[in-house]
Amino acid sequence: MDRKGRAQEKALCTEEAVQVLQVSYVQAGGQGAKRTWQDLYYLSEVPGAVRETQLVCQYIYLYIRAWRREMFGYITVNKDTLSEENKKIYQSYYCGLCQTMKSQYGRRAQMALNYDMTFLIVLLTGLYEPDSVTRDGFVCSVHPTKKRTLRTNEITEYAAAMNILLAYYNLIDDWKDDKSLTKKTYAEMLKKDFEKAKKGYPIQAEAIEDYIARLAECEKSNDTNIDAVAGLTGEMLGILFAWKQDEWQKDLKEFGCYMGKFIYIMDAYEDIGDDVKKKSYNPLIQLMHCCNNDQEKFDKSCRLMMTSMLSEAAKIFERLPILLHADIIRNVLYSGVWSKYCLLYTSPSPRDGL
Numbered sequence: 001m002d003r004k005g006r007a008q009e010k011a012l013c014t015e016e017a018v019q020v021l022q023v024s025y026v027q028a029g030g031q032g033a034k035r036t037w038q039d040l041y042y043l044s045e046v047p048g049a050v051r052e053t054q055l056v057c058q059y060i061y062l063y064i065r066a067w068r069r070e071m072f073g074y075i076t077v078n079k080d081t082l083s084e085e086n087k088k089i090y091q092s093y094y095c096g097l098c099q100t101m102k103s104q105y106g107r108r109a110q111m112a113l114n115y116d117m118t119f120l121i122v123l124l125t126g127l128y129e130p131d132s133v134t135r136d137g138f139v140c141s142v143h144p145t146k147k148r149t150l151r152t153n154e155i156t157e158y159a160a161a162m163n164i165l166l167a168y169y170n171l172i173d174d175w176k177d178d179k180s181l182t183k184k185t186y187a188e189m190l191k192k193d194f195e196k197a198k199k200g201y202p203i204q205a206e207a208i209e210d211y212i213a214r215l216a217e218c219e220k221s222n223d224t225n226i227d228a229v230a231g232l233t234g235e236m237l238g239i240l241f242a243w244k245q246d247e248w249q250k251d252l253k254e255f256g257c258y259m260g261k262f263i264y265i266m267d268a269y270e271d272i273g274d275d276v277k278k279k280s281y282n283p284l285i286q287l288m289h290c291c292n293n294d295q296e297k298f299d300k301s302c303r304l305m306m307t308s309m310l311s312e313a314a315k316i317f318e319r320l321p322i323l324l325h326a327d328i329i330r331n332v333l334y335s336g337v338w339s340k341y342c343l344l345y346t347s348p349s350p351r352d353g354l
């Protein structure tokens with residue numbers, strides 16, 4: 001990292017910089033900024049050292065947004081094949097999750113929002129059909145010119161807590177791996193919210209913590225058993241998906257397990273190019289060698305593994321008594337989850353040239 005980069009990281013650790021991240025778009029607009037996170041560095045509260053590096057403008061916003069793309073985003077819909085009505089329904093649950101995270105944990109928690117937990121809400125709502133509250137004509141600070149609809153129920157609060165737990169543990173793990181002060185500081189911002197979520201859901205928090213520790217051991221020993229390593233993510237996500245201890249717990253746990261395996265393999269597949277260059281841990285590197293560095297053979301092998309995981313997840317879903325939002329869930333399982341793969345497979349990617 002160059003001198004400017006280190007200065008930005010150091011500036012991020014100041015209390016003032018942390019406070020700036022919690023300022024709303026409306027507040028920013030009232031003080032001469034342009035109502036966007038990119039312009040928050042113009043606020044008078046930002047110290048000169050932070051303002052000179054344009055930390056909030058060029059670093060924090062883009063860094064956290066990139067981190068969200070890096071960690072989450074595989075379990076999403078394919079909007080091209082989703083009806084307009086279902087698009088609005090899906091978006092309403094996303095907006096509901098966003099506002100619940102804000103009300104339960106504060107504005108800073110909203111930066112950790114992801115679509116994976118939105119899917120969890122849609123899935124569990126479809127199965128349990130809890131009473132939901134719908135709010136029309138809602139205007140948020142992120143999209144002040146658009147009126148939106150949001151839906152919330154008791155599952156939304158659960159998903160918000162899981163979002164916080166996953167984000168915090170991931171940030172801490174990343175800090176231990178690469179000593180990123182950015183992620184350390186954001187983790188510190190979420191510490192109080194994390195403690196609140198952990199107190200409400202100790203079993204899930206313990207499952208995530210155990211998962212992080214076991215995954216670290218695999219990385220340390222350079223474990224190349226992709227099924228076993230991916231299984232750690234599956235085991236953890238299975239516990240999170242099993243919302244209640246009832247007749248559906250077993251199926252939801254197995255469903256989450258297969259989805260978790262898919263997420264891990266997809267993430268490893270996406271990162272393999274960078275991991276090879278950086279000599280970082282990635283269990284798919286061994287598979288690449290077994291394929292004699294044949295890119296086409298490697299791609300097919302990875303797709304076969306991911307297809308197998310999704311096939312098992314789909315079987316479980318189809319035997320669950322879900323009618324509500326079934327079309328949205330099928331859109332995700334049979335199309336949406338492949339969006340990232342199709343992008344990687346049809347476009348130049350870091351995998352090329354391995």
